[in-house]
Amino acid sequence: MPSPNRDQGGGTPRCPRTPPTPEAREIVFDFLSDYDDPSIWGAFWMTVKLTALSGVGSLVWGTLLAAMRVSPVPLMRGFGTAYVNIVRNIPLTVIIVFTSLGLADIFGMTMGASDFDVRGFRLAILGLVAYTAAFVCEAIRSGINTVPLGQAEAARAIGLSFSQTLGLVVLPQAFRSVIGPLANVLIALTKNTTVAAAIGVAEAALLMKEMIENEAQTLLIGAVFAFGFVVLTLPTGLVLGWLSKRLAVKR
Amino acid sequence: MSSVLYDTPGPRAKRRNVLLSVVFFVLFALLLWWIWQTMDDKGQLRWALWEPFTESQAWTTYLLPGLGNTLKAAALAMVIALPLGALFGISRLSDHRWVRGPAGAVVELFRAIPVLLLMLFANEFYDRYTNVSSEQRPLYAVVTGLVLYNASVLAEIVRAGILSLPKGQSEAAMAIGLRKGQTMTNVLLPQAVTAMLPAIVSQLVVIVKDTALGGVMIGFTELLNTRGTLAANYANVVQSFVVVAIIFIVLNFLITSFASWLEGRLRRGKKSTGVVLGPATVEGTAATGAGGTI
Numbered sequence: 001m002p003s004p005n006r007d008q009g010g011g012t013p014r015c016p017r018t019p020p021t022p023e024a025r026e027i028v029f030d031f032l033s034d035y036d037d038p039s040i041w042g043a044f045w046m047t048v049k050l051t052a053l054s055g056v057g058s059l060v061w062g063t064l065l066a067a068m069r070v071s072p073v074p075l076m077r078g079f080g081t082a083y084v085n086i087v088r089n090i091p092l093t094v095i096i097v098f099t100s101l102g103l104a105d106i107f108g109m110t111m112g113a114s115d116f117d118v119r120g121f122r123l124a125i126l127g128l129v130a131y132t133a134a135f136v137c138e139a140i141r142s143g144i145n146t147v148p149l150g151q152a153e154a155a156r157a158i159g160l161s162f163s164q165t166l167g168l169v170v171l172p173q174a175f176r177s178v179i180g181p182l183a184n185v186l187i188a189l190t191k192n193t194t195v196a197a198a199i200g201v202a203e204a205a206l207l208m209k210e211m212i213e214n215e216a217q218t219l220l221i222g223a224v225f226a227f228g229f230v231v232l233t234l235p236t237g238l239v240l241g242w243l244s245k246r247l248a249v250k251r
Numbered sequence: 252m253s254s255v256l257y258d259t260p261g262p263r264a265k266r267r268n269v270l271l272s273v274v275f276f277v278l279f280a281l282l283l284w285w286i287w288q289t290m291d292d293k294g295q296l297r298w299a300l301w302e303p304f305t306e307s308q309a310w311t312t313y314l315l316p317g318l319g320n321t322l323k324a325a326a327l328a329m330v331i332a333l334p335l336g337a338l339f340g341i342s343r344l345s346d347h348r349w350v351r352g353p354a355g356a357v358v359e360l361f362r363a364i365p366v367l368l369l370m371l372f373a374n375e376f377y378d379r380y381t382n383v384s385s386e387q388r389p390l391y392a393v394v395t396g397l398v399l400y401n402a403s404v405l406a407e408i409v410r411a412g413i414l415s416l417p418k419g420q421s422e423a424a425m426a427i428g429l430r431k432g433q434t435m436t437n438v439l440l441p442q443a444v445t446a447m448l449p450a451i452v453s454q455l456v457v458i459v460k461d462t463a464l465g466g467v468m469i470g471f472t473e474l475l476n477t478r479g480t481l482a483a484n485y486a487n488v489v490q491s492f493v494v495v496a497i498i499f500i501v502l503n504f505l506i507t508s509f510a511s512w513l514e515g516r517l518r519r520g521k522k523s524t525g526v527v528l529g530p531a532t533v534e535g536t537a538a539t540g541a542g543g544t545i
Contacts, residue, residue, distance in 0.1 A: 089507075098496075170255055194365040209371050
């Protein structure tokens, strides 16, 4: 928790016209070191952990869903379609709050955690995976749909077997065109981890809420956290955007 | 049915598909049975918990006012964000670097910041530097956050819409002596708006979903927020979540259906240049930025 007497530094920086002496600069920024549970680094590290774990989880579940949606079995296709259309029309906030108030409090699904913080963390990942997987599924399916039917027909015509057609011709092309849409999903997921603040996971948005309510430097705090997210999302977008352009199948 | 992944099934594949169907059906039925049993164990299937939703009071006191606020915030955000987005989208296409540059920077910045951060910041900003009353402040904050974020997304949609027009359109406009401004307002924008309409309508789904954040984090009395009050009154947490989720699903489904109806109608229409931007097209063009429709 932040120390109770940190309001001391809060009122002073409003005074204009004073030249920014080293002390004044210290007063303006001293709130940054007043928070150590979590610190700004700790809060953003939590954001990164949430993003990475739910990213992996939703990639697995989303790929399974995509496999169902393109499978030749009508029942699986129906399930995949229903899941995607239901889940992506529910706000993520509703899903995440439900994991805490519904799954954990009423059905006792505590995800094997005794600690409240750990429980919130795992529930948030569960909610994020359930939600993001629907978008991963759509990204993968659209990637598969960019492969022209003629590719598979040509592969069969030269006598490749089913697994050769899939493994050597169709999937390599599909994977390459899926990178761009998946990068978009990953960036959106990074930003969506802030919703975990709704069930008290100590990540960046929750720390910002606490700091911005207690400190005087509204604009500065806003800028610091905005900058943190720009740092997290911009390189991801640039690197994966470059990669998807480089690997794109020229048609 | 044949696709790029598999051929029309022969007798062996047909048998395998039937087997897979049966296995999947059994697994799915087991899952449903398990959910039903768990609900029953915890007494969540008792009619008393569901009954409030068959009476008008739960709707008129909690759900409908909440839904009203959700729609109000979403509509306000859309109406304000659209002209802003158009302005920034057009600015990004400007011939002058000093217009293009800053507009691009603003759009990229606000697309990179989570909408929740924008709402929290706006809430605190209105509290300290303006005299917006504390009852009105959550609505202001939610709409501000949504406008800042969605204007930048809509700017990308507008830009994509204008870029999708055939080059001959602006060349023809130039040939008959229109100025740059006239070319934009009389030739490019009207066609682009038609092409973008489905994408703009589906952006409403994102806006509607994001209003729920304001309900939890800054006390805006939208649907998810009034659900809390309702559940506190009738002690039916799970049931109220189910009903609220269904309301959101139906609402967003209606918006999406309207968007695809519009898309189909525009595609069939003879007046446009035939370019129509669906939600998918925009996701594709927004390659390096923040994810479009999530």
